[in-house]
Amino acid sequence: MSAATVFGLCAAVAVGLGLYGLIVNPQPLRKILAFNLLGSGVFLFFGVVARRGAAAGFGGDPVPQALVITGIVVAFSATALAVALLLRLFQATNSATLRADAPASAGNDPTGA
Amino acid sequence: MPHSAPGLDAVTTMGGFLLVLSLVVPVAGVLVAFVAGGRHVERVAFATMPLGFAIAVAILIALWRTGGPLAYLLGGWTPPLGVALRADGLSAVMMMTTAVVICAVGVFAHVDFRTPPGSVEARAPFAFWILLLGIWGALNTVFLGGDLFTLYVALELVTFAAVPLVCLDGRAETLQAALRYLLFALLGSALYLVGTALLYGAYGTLDIVLLSHRVHAEPATLVAAALMTVGLLAKTALFPLHLWLPPAHAGAPAAASAVLSALVVKGSFFIVVRLWFDVMPGLPGFAAAQLLAAFGAAAIVFGSVIALRQERLKLVIAYSTLAQIGYLFLMFPLAFDPGSASLQSGGALTGGMLQAISHATAKAAMFMAAGLIYAGLGQDRIAGLAGVGRALPMSVLAFALGGVALIGVPPSGAYLAKELLLQAAVEAKQWWWTVVIQAGGIFTSSYVLVVLAHALLPAGEPVRLRVAVPLYQEAAALALALCSLLLGLVPWEAFLPVPRSIPSYPLALEALANALWPILAGGLLAIVLGRWGPQLMHIPFGKVLVAIVGPARRTVLALGGMLEQVDGMLRQWPAAGLSLLVLAILFGAVMLAAR
Numbered sequence: 001m002s003a004a005t006v007f008g009l010c011a012a013v014a015v016g017l018g019l020y021g022l023i024v025n026p027q028p029l030r031k032i033l034a035f036n037l038l039g040s041g042v043f044l045f046f047g048v049v050a051r052r053g054a055a056a057g058f059g060g061d062p063v064p065q066a067l068v069i070t071g072i073v074v075a076f077s078a079t080a081l082a083v084a085l086l087l088r089l090f091q092a093t094n095s096a097t098l099r100a101d102a103p104a105s106a107g108n109d110p111t112g113a
Numbered sequence: 114m115p116h117s118a119p120g121l122d123a124v125t126t127m128g129g130f131l132l133v134l135s136l137v138v139p140v141a142g143v144l145v146a147f148v149a150g151g152r153h154v155e156r157v158a159f160a161t162m163p164l165g166f167a168i169a170v171a172i173l174i175a176l177w178r179t180g181g182p183l184a185y186l187l188g189g190w191t192p193p194l195g196v197a198l199r200a201d202g203l204s205a206v207m208m209m210t211t212a213v214v215i216c217a218v219g220v221f222a223h224v225d226f227r228t229p230p231g232s233v234e235a236r237a238p239f240a241f242w243i244l245l246l247g248i249w250g251a252l253n254t255v256f257l258g259g260d261l262f263t264l265y266v267a268l269e270l271v272t273f274a275a276v277p278l279v280c281l282d283g284r285a286e287t288l289q290a291a292l293r294y295l296l297f298a299l300l301g302s303a304l305y306l307v308g309t310a311l312l313y314g315a316y317g318t319l320d321i322v323l324l325s326h327r328v329h330a331e332p333a334t335l336v337a338a339a340l341m342t343v344g345l346l347a348k349t350a351l352f353p354l355h356l357w358l359p360p361a362h363a364g365a366p367a368a369a370s371a372v373l374s375a376l377v378v379k380g381s382f383f384i385v386v387r388l389w390f391d392v393m394p395g396l397p398g399f400a401a402a403q404l405l406a407a408f409g410a411a412a413i414v415f416g417s418v419i420a421l422r423q424e425r426l427k428l429v430i431a432y433s434t435l436a437q438i439g440y441l442f443l444m445f446p447l448a449f450d451p452g453s454a455s456l457q458s459g460g461a462l463t464g465g466m467l468q469a470i471s472h473a474t475a476k477a478a479m480f481m482a483a484g485l486i487y488a489g490l491g492q493d494r495i496a497g498l499a500g501v502g503r504a505l506p507m508s509v510l511a512f513a514l515g516g517v518a519l520i521g522v523p524p525s526g527a528y529l530a531k532e533l534l535l536q537a538a539v540e541a542k543q544w545w546w547t548v549v550i551q552a553g554g555i556f557t558s559s560y561v562l563v564v565l566a567h568a569l570l571p572a573g574e575p576v577r578l579r580v581a582v583p584l585y586q587e588a589a590a591l592a593l594a595l596c597s598l599l600l601g602l603v604p605w606e607a608f609l610p611v612p613r614s615i616p617s618y619p620l621a622l623e624a625l626a627n628a629l630w631p632i633l634a635g636g637l638l639a640i641v642l643g644r645w646g647p648q649l650m651h652i653p654f655g656k657v658l659v660a661i662v663g664p665a666r667r668t669v670l671a672l673g674g675m676l677e678q679v680d681g682m683l684r685q686w687p688a689a690g691l692s693l694l695v696l697a698i699l700f701g702a703v704m705l706a707a708r
Contacts, residue, residue, distance in 0.1 A: 019690075028296070035299050046310050082299075098289060
């Protein structure tokens with residue numbers, strides 16, 4: 001088994017765990033953490049792609065590495081935004097849940113204008 | 114279509130700098146507004162809007178004069194190494210639509226998000242104007258991006274700008290809606306990103322034109338296609354992945370709802386179109402296209418029936434968006450050509466894009482009108498709309514014209530779209546989509562009629578408006594609605610692939626008659642399924658009507674109740690997450706089986 005295969009399997013496990021957590025965990029903070037795990041798995045997968053595509057004596061194809069850097073920036077900003085929203089939600093309601101989502105309650109008093 | 118001339122893909126064409134300008138101007142607006150702060154934010158936004166609008170017009174003209182796609186290579190590097198911006202007809206018309214809607218929303222939002230002299234700088238106006246420009250820049254990137262990773266970044270930018278718009282007023286419900294939206298969208302974009310990694314691993318490029326020459330039906334490619342498609346569907350809120358849409362679109366302020374519903378969902382939809390028509394037209398195959406449209410059909414039925422059962426106007430419009438998103442996906446099987454076993458850019462594609470454009474303009478107008486009605490009455494319960502037709506005639510007219518345009522009455526864009534789709538269905542010998550297309554029109558007219566019937570009822574006493582509604586706000590909504598209603602008269606063949614036998618003469622009597630019967634059928638459906646309060650007794654023959662349709666109504670209402678329960682279950686987070694996985698597996702399996 002080559003190193004790329006091992007890391008590929010690791011990436012798959014991380015993606016699977018992340019997906020599981022994102023879908024099953026009811027707490028938003030855990031969902032955010034699960035999203036980060038999922039993202040790490042995807043980035044690792046990009047690393048595997050870079051390694052497999054490497055040619056002519058390079059240690060790795062640089063393009064996927066550039067993509068991963070961008071991806072990490074995007075994931076970081078997404079996490080920051082999600083945590084900020086979660087904090088505001090907690091300040092407003094003293095609880096952090098995504099449960100009560102009946103659309104009737106989702107805006108009994110929208111500002112409308 | 115656009116990428117047919119290979120020579121054009123590797124060079125910067127004349128007018129290519131316009132593409133860069135269309136990205137730079139809104140982003141520069143964001144940066145300047147951010148630094149200037151306070152009252153200047155709005156000024157910067159209003160200075161940017163005409164500029165952005167002019168650039169969109171210039172791109173349309175340049176495209177029309179050169180007759181081919183515009184391209185710009187960033188830094189002069191050619192695609193496998195560099196990144197290209199490309200504008201074909203699809204991008205140009207979508208950019209123009211975006212410019213029109215954003216400018217109208219800007220005019221509309223001036224009242225709600227201004228900072229009058231002497232007042233303290235508030236956070237909501239500051240955020241609104243910056244986010245509006247941010248969405249504009251991000252959407253232009255979506256329409257121009259020439260490789261799949263640029264599209265990923267652009268898609269994330271759209272989401273990051275759209276999520277805070279949902280919770281501008283900071284109420285707990287909207288914060289919750291925003292968080293749900295963000296988390297589900299992130300799940301979708303993670304799937305998309307896995308797909309790009311697979312494609313890069315297989316072909317060593319993510320450039321759309323290069324990929325379209327290289328892709329072939331390997332398992333890795335098909336899995337990538339399935340993951341990317343489903344990820345994008347989650348962001349587009351196609352049934353059953355719509356858990357985030359109704360609370361987010363109904364809870365946001367009116368100006369924000371208009372942008373979210375008209376433009377933001379079109380961004381991810383546009384990338385689905387790019388993926389299926391430009392990157393891999395030969396790969397998805399007949400069955401996958403049928404499957405995609407089947408979810409569209411389900412969206413039409415669920416969205417419309419649940420829209421009919423809502424008590425609040427904004428939720429009716431939000432669920433209507435759900436149904437109209439379903440309508441957009443009907444073009445995929447109709448574009449399938451069995452001879453070459455690939456999706457053809459022809460009449461069906463034009464029909465789908467026209468539907469997207471008509472929906473963008475009409476839905477923005479309807480959300481604005483609903484916002485004005487809410488501001489005027491202080492509430493937007495449908496049962497309490499009586500008399501508003503007299504108090505706010507222009508707003509109600511804007512809502513009505515937007516609704517009529519959506520139903521597909523000539524000469525609206527939706528009418529042309531419907532004709533093109535019906536024609537494609539006949540040519541492709543797929544009669545079942547004819548049924549769905551017609552049913553979509555009937556459903557649309559039913560919920561529009563329910564709202565209008567309530568709004569036009571006479572009130573017991575004259576309605577007293579809570580606040581005066583400025584004329585130009587109503588004019589902005591009305592202008593957009595008129596725009597949607599007249600879209601059928603635009604010479605689309607310059608930009609979109611329109612078949613020769615295009616249904617012209619949209620003003621002919623026959624066309625009008627054809628457009629009338631869905632409205633009548635919709636009226637019947639509205640009587641049977643709509644929410645009717647005791648006001649029904651006030652209209653002539655109301656009691657007779659109740660006696661006649663009573664039994665039928667009870668049965669249909671029970672069915673509607675069942676659909677609503679199913680919808681409630683599907684909008685639970687675990688159910689939606691599982692649907693996402695199931696959809697990915699389904700699409701993958703169907704594509705692999707067709708290989």
